Amino acid sequence: MSRAGAEFEAFLRRRGLRMTRQRRAILEEILGSRSHLTADHLEERLRRAGERAAKATVYRTLAMLVEGGLLEAHDFGGGTTYYEPILDRDHHDHMVCIGCGRITEFRSPAIEELQDEQARSHRFTPVTHSLKIFGYCARCVRRRSPGTPPRRLPGPAGPVPASQPSGPIRGRPR
Amino acid sequence: MSRAGAEFEAFLRRRGLRMTRQRRAILEEILGSRSHLTADHLEERLRRAGERAAKATVYRTLAMLVEGGLLEAHDFGGGTTYYEPILDRDHHDHMVCIGCGRITEFRSPAIEELQDEQARSHRFTPVTHSLKIFGYCARCVRRRSPGTPPRRLPGPAGPVPASQPSGPIRGRPR
DNA sequence: ATAGTTGCAAACTTTTTGCAGTGCC
DNA sequence: GGCACTGCAAAAAGTTTGCAACTAT
Numbered sequence: 001m002s003r004a005g006a007e008f009e010a011f012l013r014r015r016g017l018r019m020t021r022q023r024r025a026i027l028e029e030i031l032g033s034r035s036h037l038t039a040d041h042l043e044e045r046l047r048r049a050g051e052r053a054a055k056a057t058v059y060r061t062l063a064m065l066v067e068g069g070l071l072e073a074h075d076f077g078g079g080t081t082y083y084e085p086i087l088d089r090d091h092h093d094h095m096v097c098i099g100c101g102r103i104t105e106f107r108s109p110a111i112e113e114l115q116d117e118q119a120r121s122h123r124f125t126p127v128t129h130s131l132k133i134f135g136y137c138a139r140c141v142r143r144r145s146p147g148t149p150p151r152r153l154p155g156p157a158g159p160v161p162a163s164q165p166s167g168p169i170r171g172r173p174r
Numbered sequence: 175m176s177r178a179g180a181e182f183e184a185f186l187r188r189r190g191l192r193m194t195r196q197r198r199a200i201l202e203e204i205l206g207s208r209s210h211l212t213a214d215h216l217e218e219r220l221r222r223a224g225e226r227a228a229k230a231t232v233y234r235t236l237a238m239l240v241e242g243g244l245l246e247a248h249d250f251g252g253g254t255t256y257y258e259p260i261l262d263r264d265h266h267d268h269m270v271c272i273g274c275g276r277i278t279e280f281r282s283p284a285i286e287e288l289q290d291e292q293a294r295s296h297r298f299t300p301v302t303h304s305l306k307i308f309g310y311c312a313r314c315v316r317r318r319s320p321g322t323p324p325r326r327l328p329g330p331a332g333p334v335p336a337s338q339p340s341g342p343i344r345g346r347p348r
Numbered sequence: 349a350t351a352g353t354t355g356c357a358a359a360c361t362t363t364t365t366g367c368a369g370t371g372c373c
Numbered sequence: 374g375g376c377a378c379t380g381c382a383a384a385a386a387g388t389t390t391g392c393a394a395c396t397a398t
Binding site: 040055060 | 387396397
């Protein structure tokens with residue numbers, strides 16, 4: 001069994017929970033993917049793999065996997081949650097292309113360090129963080145330079161703001 | 175009229191839209207607050223202020239204000255969008271207390287610089303970004319050191335993970 | 349045998365949309 | 374007077390929950 005499988009079983013045992021066919025299937029499926037799946041994606045992949053789990057079960061299991069530290073949940077601004085395996089993976093952050101939706105990972109220990117510093121100086125005890133840079137990937141820049149309208153995607157409040165105010169890249173979230 | 179008011183009117187005129195009583199009221203109300211309001215908060219505040227606007231109108235107006243660059247929308251992980259005036263304010267990021275919900279702002283030009291650098295090196299054209307540090311504010315740390323259960327709050331996938339995995343502050347987003 | 353689990357459907361929450369009536373310019 | 378705007382109610386979308394029927398242990 002995979003490291004993650006063992007880890008999950010241990011997690012379950014610790015809480016008096018059980019390893020079921022569905023849980024096993026969900027775990028294997030998401031581990032076998034190259035990241036960033038939604039509950040919906042998962043349900044479908046399971047079906048295709050000959051397995052099956054109700055959406056409610058998928059959600060319940062994903063929540064456990066996140067709690068157990070096997071997955072990380074991401075909100076890239078489209079209103080749907082994406083899940084990504086984090087066991088045996090370096091921590092990283094994401095750039096989200098508002099043109100095509102492509103996700104690019106990046107690592108910056110220097111940024112992490114500065115975050116800790118900020119937390120310290122505000123007497124804040126950090127637990128997790130989330131850093132996302134929204135913009136256009138190289139391909140989309142090339143393809144739409146003349147000024148094509150942005151595709152609807154992220155945005156807690158709809159599409160990406162048409163007019164980007166002045167100043168540095170302003171933190172306009174999800 | 176406030177700077178923001180003029181700015182908004184200009185924005186509307188540019189698009190052939192109109193300044194209405196509701197729009198004016200919503201703008202004034204959110205500008206008059208000290209940040210981080212939800213559509214719901216706003217609707218209630220308006221009512222208390224003797225004004226009134228249907229929730230649909232509130233949402234429609236907020237979307238315009240964001241698009242016009244007067245507001246920024248934030249998702250602090252609770253499934254609700256918070257709005258904050260950004261005119262005449264420095265860009266800043268947020269720390270979100272998962273104990274009490276308190277939001278602390280912080281600024282770090284150094285981090286912004288590093289973000290730009292990352293974008294550049296990935297040939298990504300940044301438009302906006304969102305950086306949130308989740309953790310406990312000083313008060314909550316003091317109050318709950320022994321291990322009080324975290325309050326339900328953020329989390330795209332429910333409450334804050336009970337067991338925080340190892341490693342550096344792992345980016346476990348909204 | 350005993351709890352924990354699952355599937356299904358109903359419930360929820362926040363935000364969006366359709367439409368008929370209203371009010372800026 | 375035209376066309377944009379508002380309110381209301383219905384619709385969406387994603388996720389959660391209640392419950393009776395299963396099933397690991």
